[in-house]
Amino acid sequence: MSVQAAPAPGSGPIEGAGARRLTERVFRVRELGIVIALVLLIAVTAILEPRFVETNSLRNLALNASIFAILAVGQTLVIVTRNVDLSVGSVLGLSAFLAGDLLSGDQGLALPIVFALGIALGAACGLLNGVLVTWGRVPALVVTLGTLYAFRGIAFLWTDGRQVNAETLPDAFLNLGTDSVLGVPFLVLIALIVVVAVGQWLRDYRAGRELYAIGSNPEGARLAGVRSDRRVLTAFVLAGALAGLGGVLFTARFGTVDATAGTGYELTVIAAAVVGGVAIFGGTGSVYGAALGALLLGTITSSLIVLRVEAFWQQAAIGALLLVAIALDRLVGLRVDAALRRRSARRVG
Amino acid sequence: MLADTATSPSTTAAPAPAGQPREGSAARVRAMAGRWETLLVGLIVATAVFGQSVSSEFLSADSFTTGSLDLSEVALMALALTLVIVAAEIDLSVASVLALSSALMADLWNRGLPLEFIMPICLVVGALCGAFNGWLVTHLGLPSLAVTIGTLALFRGLAYVVIGDESVTDFPATWTDRGFGNFAGTFVPNTIVLFTMVAVAFAVLLHATPFGRSIYAIGANQEAARFAGLRVKRIKLILFVLSGTVAALAGIVITLRNSTAAANVGVGFELTAITAVLLGGVSIFGGRGTIVGVILALVLLGAIQKAILLSETISSYWIQIVTGVLLVGSVLGPNIAARATEARRLRSRQRPEEG
Numbered sequence: 001m002s003v004q005a006a007p008a009p010g011s012g013p014i015e016g017a018g019a020r021r022l023t024e025r026v027f028r029v030r031e032l033g034i035v036i037a038l039v040l041l042i043a044v045t046a047i048l049e050p051r052f053v054e055t056n057s058l059r060n061l062a063l064n065a066s067i068f069a070i071l072a073v074g075q076t077l078v079i080v081t082r083n084v085d086l087s088v089g090s091v092l093g094l095s096a097f098l099a100g101d102l103l104s105g106d107q108g109l110a111l112p113i114v115f116a117l118g119i120a121l122g123a124a125c126g127l128l129n130g131v132l133v134t135w136g137r138v139p140a141l142v143v144t145l146g147t148l149y150a151f152r153g154i155a156f157l158w159t160d161g162r163q164v165n166a167e168t169l170p171d172a173f174l175n176l177g178t179d180s181v182l183g184v185p186f187l188v189l190i191a192l193i194v195v196v197a198v199g200q201w202l203r204d205y206r207a208g209r210e211l212y213a214i215g216s217n218p219e220g221a222r223l224a225g226v227r228s229d230r231r232v233l234t235a236f237v238l239a240g241a242l243a244g245l246g247g248v249l250f251t252a253r254f255g256t257v258d259a260t261a262g263t264g265y266e267l268t269v270i271a272a273a274v275v276g277g278v279a280i281f282g283g284t285g286s287v288y289g290a291a292l293g294a295l296l297l298g299t300i301t302s303s304l305i306v307l308r309v310e311a312f313w314q315q316a317a318i319g320a321l322l323l324v325a326i327a328l329d330r331l332v333g334l335r336v337d338a339a340l341r342r343r344s345a346r347r348v349g
Numbered sequence: 350m351l352a353d354t355a356t357s358p359s360t361t362a363a364p365a366p367a368g369q370p371r372e373g374s375a376a377r378v379r380a381m382a383g384r385w386e387t388l389l390v391g392l393i394v395a396t397a398v399f400g401q402s403v404s405s406e407f408l409s410a411d412s413f414t415t416g417s418l419d420l421s422e423v424a425l426m427a428l429a430l431t432l433v434i435v436a437a438e439i440d441l442s443v444a445s446v447l448a449l450s451s452a453l454m455a456d457l458w459n460r461g462l463p464l465e466f467i468m469p470i471c472l473v474v475g476a477l478c479g480a481f482n483g484w485l486v487t488h489l490g491l492p493s494l495a496v497t498i499g500t501l502a503l504f505r506g507l508a509y510v511v512i513g514d515e516s517v518t519d520f521p522a523t524w525t526d527r528g529f530g531n532f533a534g535t536f537v538p539n540t541i542v543l544f545t546m547v548a549v550a551f552a553v554l555l556h557a558t559p560f561g562r563s564i565y566a567i568g569a570n571q572e573a574a575r576f577a578g579l580r581v582k583r584i585k586l587i588l589f590v591l592s593g594t595v596a597a598l599a600g601i602v603i604t605l606r607n608s609t610a611a612a613n614v615g616v617g618f619e620l621t622a623i624t625a626v627l628l629g630g631v632s633i634f635g636g637r638g639t640i641v642g643v644i645l646a647l648v649l650l651g652a653i654q655k656a657i658l659l660s661e662t663i664s665s666y667w668i669q670i671v672t673g674v675l676l677v678g679s680v681l682g683p684n685i686a687a688r689a690t691e692a693r694r695l696r697s698r699q700r701p702e703e704g
Contacts, residue, residue: 084494086620138680139633145620150673156666264617267441267498280495312513312612316506322499326491 030277030332034292038299045303052306059185063177063253065298066191067246071265072272072290073198074242077235079273080202082215082282083133083140085236088243089265090151091125095247097155099173100164100257107170114173118248119241125151126240130233148266152259159259166255177253187249191291194242199287211235215282271318272297275325279333297321385630385683389645392675393652400656407659410536416655418529421540421606422447422599423618424647427625428544428551429595431643433493433588434626435555437568437635438486440589441497443596444618445504446478448611450600452508455517455610464524471597478504479593483586501619508612516611520604528605540602547595552640564588568635624672625650628679649675 046053071088078085095118102114125147132143166174179186202208213221214228222228251257270280276293278285297318304314400407426443433440450471457467478500485496532542555561566574567581575581604610629646631638650672657668 132677132681136677136681137684138677141633142627142680143677145624145627146673146675146677148620148673149624149669149676153666153669153671153673156669157664160664267501271498271502274495274498280492310510310513312509313506315502316510319499319501319503319506322502323485323496326495326499327485327489330489330491 030329031286031289031292033328034276034289034296038292038296041296041299041303045306049306052303057302057306061299061302062188062295063185064302065295066185066187067249067253068265068269068272068294068298069191069291070194070242070246070249071269072276072294073194073287074239075269075273076276076278076285076287076290077198077202077211078140078239079270079278079280080211080215080282080285081232081235082218083232083235084144084270084280085126085129085239085243086141086144086266086270087125087129087147087151088239088246088269089262090148090155091122091240091243092247092250092262092265093155093259094125094151094158095119095121095244096250096257096261097159097164097247097259099248099251100169103170103173103251104164104168111173111176115245115248119244122244122247123237123241126237126243127233129240130236133236134229134233152263155259155261161259163256163258164251169251169255173252174255177249177255187253190245190249194245195287195291198238198242199291202287207231207234212283215284217283268297269294271322275322277325277329279329280326284333293325385679386639386642386645389629389642389649393645393649396649396652396656400652400659403656403663404659404661407656412655412659414531414536414538416651417541418538418606419654420647420651421538421544422603422615423621423625424544424644425547425599425602426592426596426618426622427629427643427647428548428640429588429592430622431626431629431631431638431640432551432555432564433592434623434631434633435568435635435638436564436585436588437571438493438585438588439497439623439633440479440482440493440592441619441623442478442482442500442504443592443599443622444615445501445508446475446593446596447600447603447615447618448508448613449478449504449511450475450597451604451610451614452511452612454601454604456511458520458610459517464521468601471601472594475593475595475597475600476590477593478597479590480586482593483589486589487582487585505612505616512610512612514612516609518609520608520610525605525608528602528608540606543602547598548640548644555640560584565636568632568637570636621650624676628676630679 042053051057071092075085075088098121099114099118102109102117129140129143129147132138132147133140136143176186181189184192202211210221210226210231213224213226214231218228247262250261254261272294273285273290274280274293275296276285276289276291278290278293300317300321301314304317397408406412426447430440430443453471453474454464454467457470458464482493482497482500485491485500486493527539530539531537532539553561555564563574563579563584566577566579567584571581600614603614607614625646626638626643627633628649629638629643631643653671653675654668657663657665657671
C-alpha cells in the first residue's frame, strides 16, 4: 500500500490517476476498517455493560483520546517522510510544565499567550530535531532518542522536583479541559480542528504531497526537485509544535504536572499511528487513520476497564492489535502492489 | 530510518572498516570511524579525571562495584542488541522480555518449583519471545521497528497477566546473594563476571566466526548477502532468538540482584540499551560496529552516571542530558568532520583551475 506520489518513470497521467484512485480507495477502506473495529468494540462493550455508552463515559473516552490524537497527527507527518520522532513525550512534558509554571506564577496571564508559548517551545524542540536530521545528517531514530533523554533531563533540571498543582492554576484554564462548546468538549474540538487541518494539508497541498514523495522514494523525490530537507524540517517543527500544544492541553486536563509528564508516550503515539495504517517506513498513511488509531487504542483501554477484564490484559491486547494491524497492512500492500503492476503491464502491452 | 541500507549510497554512515586505505576524504573519514573506540577511551579517561576531581571516591573499588552493578542488565541486553542492529534490524521488546522473565520466575517460584528448574524455563520463554519477533520479521516480512513496538506492549502485558501488580520477594538467599554479591572476594560483582563471559562469547561470535561475518554482510546489503548465498532469514531469526534469550537472562539477573520480581521492572531499559549500542559506534543502518565499542560505551555511560551521582553540586538530572547529547554527538561529530574535509577537498581542487 504505497502511495506513488513521486512520478514513476514511464507512467502517463491517466495511469497515474488510476493508481492514485486505487491507493485512495485502499486508504479509505483501511480507515473504514478501524471505524468498523471501533463500532464493533463499542457495540460489544455496550451490550455487555450498557453504562459504557452513557454520555459521561463516552465523553471521557473522547477526552482521553484527544491529546493522543493530536500527538499521533504530528507523528504521522514525520513517519510519512520515513523518519520518526521519539522525543514527543519529552517535548510534551516540557511544554506541559511551561504552561503550568507560567499560569501558577501569574494567574491572570492571557490563555492565548500560554498556548502560543507552549506551542512555540514545542516547535523549537522540533526545529532542533529537524536541523540535526536534515543538516546534521543524523538518523532520526538517533536524534530523537538523544533528545528524548536531553529534553526530559532539562525538564527535571527546570522543575527541580517541583510540581504544579491544580489549586494554583486559574479556573478558566482548567475548565478548558472539561468545558464544552455546543456540546462538544473543547479538547475534542481542538483535536478535530488539528486533524482536519493537517489532514487536508497532507492530502491536497503540494507540501503535503511532497512529504509522501520523500517517504516513498527519497532519492526519486530529490531528483524530481522536491526540497526534501526543507520539507522534513517542516514535518519535525510541526510535530514538535503539536506536541507542545498537547503539553498545554495535558496541563489543562490533568491540572497536576511534574517533570515526568508524558513519559513513555512516544511508543503509544507511534503505535496509534501504525494501527491507523501509517507505515513505519514512510510514504503511506493518513492523519485521519492515525487519529482513529489513537481513538481505537483509547477505546480498548476504556472498554477493558468497563468490562472488568483484568486491567493486566490491556497492554497485551494493544500489542496484539498492533501486530495484527501491521500484518494486515502487509498483506493488503502486497495485493495493491500486484494490482498496480498488472495495470502498468496492461498499459505497456 | 532503517530501510535505506540497500537503496541509497549511505550519506551518514562511514563505510565498513575493512576497506583498503585510499587517498582523499573518504579514507580519512574511514580512519576516523576506525578510531571511534579510541575516542571513547579518551572520553572515559576524561570522565575519570572529572570524576576524581569531583570526588576522591570515584576511582575506588567501591564505586566500581556499585556503578557497574546498576548497569548489569542493560549491559547484557546491549550485547545481543549489537548483533541485531549490525544486521540492520532492531529489537525494542528486550525490556519487556526481561519483565516477562522476572514475572515468570516469581510465578513459578510461588508454585513451588526450585529455582534451578525455573531459570532454564525463563531462558526458553525468552528464546520463544525472540523467535516470535524473528518469525514476524523474517517470514511475514514486517519491519522490526513496528513488530517490536507491538511485542514491547504484548510481552509487558503478559508479564502483568502472569503476576499482576504484586511483587515477589522471598527468593532463597543463596541465589539472591549470588545476584548481589561480588566474585570470590574481589570487588567485581558477579553480574559483571557474567556480563564478561557473555561479552566474550558475543565478541567471538560476531568478530571471529563466519556467522558473525554474515551478520555484517546482511547489515551492509541484504540483497547482496542473499545473492551471495547467505540464509538471511535464518540468520536474522537466530539473532532475534539470541536477543530474547539474553533479555530473559537479564530478567533473571535483575530479579536475583534486587531479590524482587515484578512486572514493572526495567521500563524504558530498551532505550538505554540502544543508546549504549549506538554510542558504541554501531550504525543504526547496520553493517558497522564492534562489541568492544559497545562495551566502551557502557563503561562511559557507567562512569558518567557514577561521577554525576558522586558530585554534590551537579544535579543527577544531568545524566540524561549528557547521555542524549553524547548519543547525537557520536553521529553528528563524524558527519561534520567528513563534511569539512569534503569542503576542503573541493576548495583545493578548484584553486588550480582558477589560477
